[in-house]
Amino acid sequence: xxxxxxxxxxHTYWITREHLVRYAGASGDFxxxxxxxxxxxxxxxxxxxxxxxxxxGLAARLLTDWLGDPAAVIEYGVRFARPVVVPxxxxxxxxxxxxxxxxxxxxxxxxxxxxxxxxxxKVLTQARALCRPPAAPSAPPAS
Amino acid sequence: xxxxxxxxxRVYPAQLYEVSREKIREFAEAIGDTNPVYVDTEAAREYxxxxxxxxxxxxxxxxxxxxxxxxxxLGIEFARVVHVDQRFTYAQxxxxxxxxxxxxxLDGVRSVAGxxxxxxxxxxxxxxxAGICVSLATLLVRPEDSGEGDA
Numbered sequence: 069x070x071x072x073x074x075x076x077x078x079h080t081y082w083i084t085r086e087h088l089v090r091y092a093g094a095s096g097d098f099x100x101x102x103x104x105x106x107x108x109x110x111x112x113x114x115x116x117x118x119x120x121x122x123x124x125g126l127a128a129r130l131l132t133d134w135l136g137d138p139a140a141v142i143e144y145g146v147r148f149a150r151p152v153v154v155p156x157x158x159x160x161x162x163x164x165x166x167x168x169x170x171x172x173x174x175x176x177x178x179x180x181x182x183x184x185x186x187x188x189x190k191v192l193t194q195a196r197a198l199c200r201p202p203a204a205p206s207a208p209p210a211s
Numbered sequence: 212x213x214x215x216x217x218x219x220x221r222v223y224p225a226q227l228y229e230v231s232r233e234k235i236r237e238f239a240e241a242i243g244d245t246n247p248v249y250v251d252t253e254a255a256r257e258y259x260x261x262x263x264x265x266x267x268x269x270x271x272x273x274x275x276x277x278x279x280x281x282x283x284x285l286g287i288e289f290a291r292v293v294h295v296d297q298r299f300t301y302a303q304x305x306x307x308x309x310x311x312x313x314x315x316x317l318d319g320v321r322s323v324a325g326x327x328x329x330x331x332x333x334x335x336x337x338x339x340x341a342g343i344c345v346s347l348a349t350l351l352v353r354p355e356d357s358g359e360g361d362a
Contacts, residue, residue, distance in 0.1 A: 081243065087241070090240065090241040091241045091242065093237070093241070094234075094238045094240070094241035094242075095241070095272060095275075099289060111290070120294045120297070121268055121294070122241075122242065124297060125242040125244075125266065128242075128266060128267045128268050129243070129246075129266070131267075132244065132246055132267065133244075133246065136248075136258065137258040137259075137260075138246070138264055138266055138267055138304055139258065139260070139264060139303070139304040141267050142301055143298070143299065143300045143301065144268075144298070144299050144301075145297060145298030145299070145347075146296065146298075148293075148295060148296065148297070
């Protein structure tokens with residue numbers, strides 16, 4: 069049984085320039101701020117930044133990895149609070165994602181708060197999801 | 212020039228999009244998601260799906276088709292747009308082979324410090340009209356003459 073405050077998943081994902089190129093192609097979002105340093109800095113960004121939807125997608129991965137079934141995610145929303153700057157090296161930037169339970173409803177639906185950080189800064193805020201959690205083990209209770 | 216609030220309430224023609232197996236695979240790979248339900252029919256069946264389904268944020272692809280039409284209509288260049296927030300409410304997953312129809316409505320325009328904040332509601336349905344996903348997005352549009360951001 070899940071309890072309020074319980075951390076259900078916690079993982080660090082890395083984003084490199086290669087990931088940005090792949091995501092641009094897959095999503096169709098070719099905004100040059102996600103691949104061109106010159107354009108990114110010319111519009112006042114500190115450098116090439118990750119697509120917000122890529123960061124949102126990584127945070128969703130944490131949920132679907134935990135749930136198994138993507139259809140168990142009923143609602144999912146985020147606010148894009150800070151750009152995720154992706155350096156031009158082979159390592160990239162570390163994005164740490166953790167999800168904790170904020171509410172367990174009578175119908176079994178679980179509300180989660182997701183924290184998404186680069187270093188100590190939240191890059192997504194108000195990141196929340198409603199999910200139907202993984203089914204309990206099918207074996208009958210011991211007592 | 213700020214966006215005239217009289218455009219609020221505009222509804223744009225349904226955009227059609229067919230969810231394909233290869234696009235699901237490509238998208239899942241792009242976000243590094245190795246969940247087999249995105250590529251393996253048998254794995255998807257274990258969760259009661261007839262065939263593979265797409266990752267939750269895949270919904271942005273059909274949603275963007277409608278947002279593009281809205282931005283064209285309002286004369287907004289993509290380079291001036293910043294995504295502020297995004298929420299999806301899912302009634303069903305996006306299944307392979309589903310022909311989606313996405314309608315887009317401009318729900319609000321607010322001017323904040325010289326920028327326009329647009330609230331955009333997108334409804335993704337299947338060809339029979341059954342709801343699949345609702346997207347609520349806020350986009351910030353910088354004024355045309357600025358060109359410079361501080362994000």
